[in-house]
Amino acid sequence: MFDMQPCEKPDAPFVADAYAASAARTVTRMGRVTVTEGRIGDDWAALLIRVRDDRDEAAFAALFRHFAPRVKGFLMKSGASAALAEDCAQDVMAVLWNKAHLFDPARASVATWVFTIARNRRIDALRKARRPEPEDLPWGPEAEPDQQAALEMQQDTERLGEAIARLPEKQRVLIERAYFGDLSHTEIAAETGLPLGTIKSRIRLALERLRHKMG
Amino acid sequence: MTMTIKHHISDALLMGYAAGQLPEAFSLVVATHLSLCDDCRARFAGYEAVGGAVMECAGAVAMSEHSLAATMARIRSAPAPVSRDAPRRMGIFPAPLAAMVGGGPEAVKWRSIGMGVRQAILPTENGARARLLHIAAGQKVPDHGHRGMELTLVLQGAFRDETDRFGPGDLEIADEDLHHQPIAEAGEDCICLAATDAPLRFNGLAARLAQPFLRI
Ligand SMILES: [Zn+2]
Numbered sequence: 084m085f086d087m088q089p090c091e092k093p094d095a096p097f098v099a100d101a102y103a104a105s106a107a108r109t110v111t112r113m114g115r116v117t118v119t120e121g122r123i124g125d126d127w128a129a130l131l132i133r134v135r136d137d138r139d140e141a142a143f144a145a146l147f148r149h150f151a152p153r154v155k156g157f158l159m160k161s162g163a164s165a166a167l168a169e170d171c172a173q174d175v176m177a178v179l180w181n182k183a184h185l186f187d188p189a190r191a192s193v194a195t196w197v198f199t200i201a202r203n204r205r206i207d208a209l210r211k212a213r214r215p216e217p218e219d220l221p222w223g224p225e226a227e228p229d230q231q232a233a234l235e236m237q238q239d240t241e242r243l244g245e246a247i248a249r250l251p252e253k254q255r256v257l258i259e260r261a262y263f264g265d266l267s268h269t270e271i272a273a274e275t276g277l278p279l280g281t282i283k284s285r286i287r288l289a290l291e292r293l294r295h296k297m298g
Numbered sequence: 299m300t301m302t303i304k305h306h307i308s309d310a311l312l313m314g315y316a317a318g319q320l321p322e323a324f325s326l327v328v329a330t331h332l333s334l335c336d337d338c339r340a341r342f343a344g345y346e347a348v349g350g351a352v353m354e355c356a357g358a359v360a361m362s363e364h365s366l367a368a369t370m371a372r373i374r375s376a377p378a379p380v381s382r383d384a385p386r387r388m389g390i391f392p393a394p395l396a397a398m399v400g401g402g403p404e405a406v407k408w409r410s411i412g413m414g415v416r417q418a419i420l421p422t423e424n425g426a427r428a429r430l431l432h433i434a435a436g437q438k439v440p441d442h443g444h445r446g447m448e449l450t451l452v453l454q455g456a457f458r459d460e461t462d463r464f465g466p467g468d469l470e471i472a473d474e475d476l477h478h479q480p481i482a483e484a485g486e487d488c489i490c491l492a493a494t495d496a497p498l499r500f501n502g503l504a505a506r507l508a509q510p511f512l513r514i
Contacts, residue, residue, distance in 0.1 A: 130514035140370070149364050160356055169362055173369045180373050191343070195350030202318040202349060212423060214318060215326045217342075218333035218393035219384040244351035260316045261350040268324060269447070269495075271317070273309030279344030286340040294336070 100209050118161060127193035128237055135183035143180060146193070149174050154201045160203050160263045172210050188233035189289060193239035205264065232285065240280050246278050303467040307331055307338045309345075311449075311471070316345035323428035323493040325447045326398055326420070327469070330491055333392035345438075390453045395491060398422070399430075403489065406430055415439060426495040433457065433482040433490070437460045441479040447473040455488030457481060469489075488491030 092193035133142035151172045178200050261271045315328045332339050341490045359471040388402030414437035417474040420428040456465040459478040482488035
């Protein structure tokens with residue numbers, strides 16, 4: 084069940100056909116993420132921003148083609164039947180459409196954000212349990228869009244994926260089992276040695292700026 | 299928010315919460331601490347990112363042929379999602395706790411369990427139990443050990459035990475190795491949110507006899 088391959092480079096850059104011609108001028112309306120030619124790390128974020136700001140169905144289709152099969156695979160590894168996983172994956176993608184306004188590329192990569200939606204759907208559907216959530220913070224869109232922060236967050240997340248792929252097999256499998264819901268809370272050991280420090284510092288700084296603004 | 303927190307959520311609990319694997323009572327304690335502690339919130343972002351990376355690499359399974367059209371139809375036919383007001387902090391209760399209690403500290407229905415201690419059991423699902431504890435300033439809690447894990451988050455006042463002092467925002471994680479007798483500091487009454495995944499083990503005979511009635 085847990086015989087997956089180590090992750091290779093995240094998918095090749097995917098630019099929906101409709102955008103291939105205009106990839107170089109994709110500054111979003113809010114100006115938060117720019118896809119510059121040759122940079123592919125933030126493509127998913129740029130597509131999701133188009134869904135968020137323009138309700139762009141072609142951008143949504145591109146996200147769907149990449150993420151829906153991964154959500155389905157994730158849910159099946161978590162014990163869902165193919166039919167339930169298919170149904171839940173469609174739900175997860177519908178949530179992505181409906182809650183796109185909550186996505187902030189400076190705080191999470193698209194993969195991370197989709198994972199949290201899939202996880203919550205799994206808790207509902209498979210465990211039929213509830214999960215209290217931390218207090219919402221008034222992050223809000225920043226007056227000065229921080230494209231650099233967004234780009235760096237996407238890169239940190241890519242590096243994290245590469246680091247997981249390089250872990251010794253046994254350790255990698257344990258991490259995967261924890262996230263597939265195959266370990267109970269008493270069985271989870273978090274001595275991962277993964278480079279979580281950069282993501283942590285980035286979020287910590289963003290929180291400090293936010294607290295400063297609120298204070 | 300400006301409180302100085304010394305005792306934080308362990309990596310294992312943060313990962314369990316990010317993976318969605320904690321019983322509701324433990325999730326409540328973790329979510330309440332995260333609401334008070336930016337350090338843990340930032341560490342938590344790292345563990346959610348691990349989830350994203352795991353999902354990205356876990357292997358894709360092809361969706362059914364018309365799944366995209368079906369999803370678009372789902373989006374169009376569903377009523378626009380109502381944006382509910384996010385639950386709010388009520389006094390010393392951060393939002394997730396206020397939502398569970400249905401209000402702030404004044405909404406809690408305390409029951410005295412004797413010895414200067416009052417408690418209120420919270421309606422979490424089976425598997426682990428959460429309760430609020432109100433310990434009079436200067437009061438000792440009966441000497442006890444643990445069969446499983448006990449999380450205790452201080453919301454007001456402070457307590458000390460054999461290991462350290464725990465003030466507002468601090469989380470004590472006790473396991474089977476810890477045998478302790480917490481005592482509330484003089485001054486303000488101590489209010490804590492506690493969760494256990496197995497009944498506590500009391501040493502005094504009186505407390506042991508009372509245990510079935512206390513439901514702790
Ligand atoms: Zn903390």
